[in-house]
Structures are given as C-alpha cells and as structure tokens.
Amino acid sequence: MWLFLAFLAIPLIEIALFIEVGGLIGLWPTLAIVVVTALVGAAAVRNQGLAALRKxxxxxxxxxxxxxxxxxxxxxxxxxxxxxTPGFFTDTVGFLLLVPQVRALVIRHAIRRIIIHRSGPGGPPPHAPQPRDDVIEGEWEEAPPPKNPTHRPRSGWTHH
Known part of the structure; x- marks a missing residue:
C-alpha cells in the first residue's frame, strides 16, 4: 500500500513544486535548474559509483x-x-543519497528492518527444503531407436 501512495504522492509533489518554483522564477530558469541538476547529479553519481566499485x-x-x-x-x-528524473523533490532526495553519512543512516535503518538468515558448516539454513524420504532409487538404460522411424508405437503417455 505504501508503494502505491508513493507513486501517487511523488508526482503530485513534483507538479506542485514546478508550479510554485515556476511562478516565482519563471519557466526558463525553472527548466534550466532541472537540466543543471541532472548534469551535476550524473557527474556526481559517476564519481561516487566508481569509488564504490573500487571499495x-x-x-x-x-x-x-x-x-x-x-x-x-x-x-x-x-x-x-x-x-x-525531472523534479525538485526527487533531485533533493537524490542529492541527499549522495552524502555518505545520509546513506549510512539509511543503511542502519534498513538493517534494523531486514531479517538475515545465515547458515554455517553446521547444516542447511532453517528455511532450506527438507530432504524427501519418498524418493525411489533405481537404474535405467536408454532404449534403442525404432527400426522404422516413421512408425511410432503408442506409449500410453501421448495421444496421437
């Protein structure tokens, strides 16, 4: 439900911010801010992404x-x-996530909400499927191909 609300609320917030900012500073400066934040953000993401990859x-x-x-x-x-994504709200959140301390805070919050299951040398994890006791072992061998390839006897498994 919260995801639906986010998909509904975020565009409404962005539209309201575009109207307010556009009314204060005009159309072209508003569009220029959107383009500049996208360019600056892309460069910052590239630099920080490469640093994260090296780490x-x-x-x-x-x-x-x-x-x-x-x-x-x-x-x-x-x-x-x-x-x-064009918008002032998404740009603000995006730039905040580029701050390592903010990311660390979000990660700490997420860790408290995530359940991690680990398994060690002692056996399978608790959620692993249990071994089945209804398996019948046997041997098999491949049947030779029929002598007449156009004539296929009915196997009982298919209907021709």
Whole structure:
C-alpha cells in the first residue's frame, strides 16, 4: 500500500513544486535548474559509483564482507535514477543519497528492518527444503531407436 501512495504522492509533489518554483522564477530558469541538476547529479553519481566499485573490489580481494560497499553502490545507483528524473523533490532526495553519512543512516535503518538468515558448516539454513524420504532409487538404460522411424508405437503417455 505504501508503494502505491508513493507513486501517487511523488508526482503530485513534483507538479506542485514546478508550479510554485515556476511562478516565482519563471519557466526558463525553472527548466534550466532541472537540466543543471541532472548534469551535476550524473557527474556526481559517476564519481561516487566508481569509488564504490573500487571499495567493493577491494573488499572482495581482501575476502571481507562486501555488504556495505554493495549497499552504498545500490543507493548511489538509486540516487542516479532520482537525479535523472525531472523534479525538485526527487533531485533533493537524490542529492541527499549522495552524502555518505545520509546513506549510512539509511543503511542502519534498513538493517534494523531486514531479517538475515545465515547458515554455517553446521547444516542447511532453517528455511532450506527438507530432504524427501519418498524418493525411489533405481537404474535405467536408454532404449534403442525404432527400426522404422516413421512408425511410432503408442506409449500410453501421448495421444496421437
């Protein structure tokens, strides 16, 4: 339900902001701000995205947990999508997500809401499928092809 409300509220907020800002400073300055924020945002996302990729590679090379660099990279990617979407509200949120401290705060909040299941050498995770005891083992061999390839005997499994 909250996703539906977001898809409804965000365009309405953007339309209201465009009307207000356009009324204050005019059409062309408003459009110029939208274009400039998209260009500046794209450059910032590119730089921070490359830095996040380097951190991810470094953590993988050193056999460290890659969760933090992956989370930061995903948020930078999301920030880029917001910055390329025309609007003042989405640009504000996009630029906020480019601030590492804001990303860390969002990640900490998300971690509290996510349930992580881990398994170790002691066995399968608790949500793994249980082994079945109704499996019948057997042997098989491939049947030779029919001598007359145009004539196929009915197998009982298909209807011709």
């Amino acid at each position: 991810l590679q470094r953590s993988l090379e050193q056999l460290e947990d890659p969760a933090a660099p992956l989370a930061h990279g995903a948020m930078i990617l999301f920030s880029g999508a917001l910055l390329l």
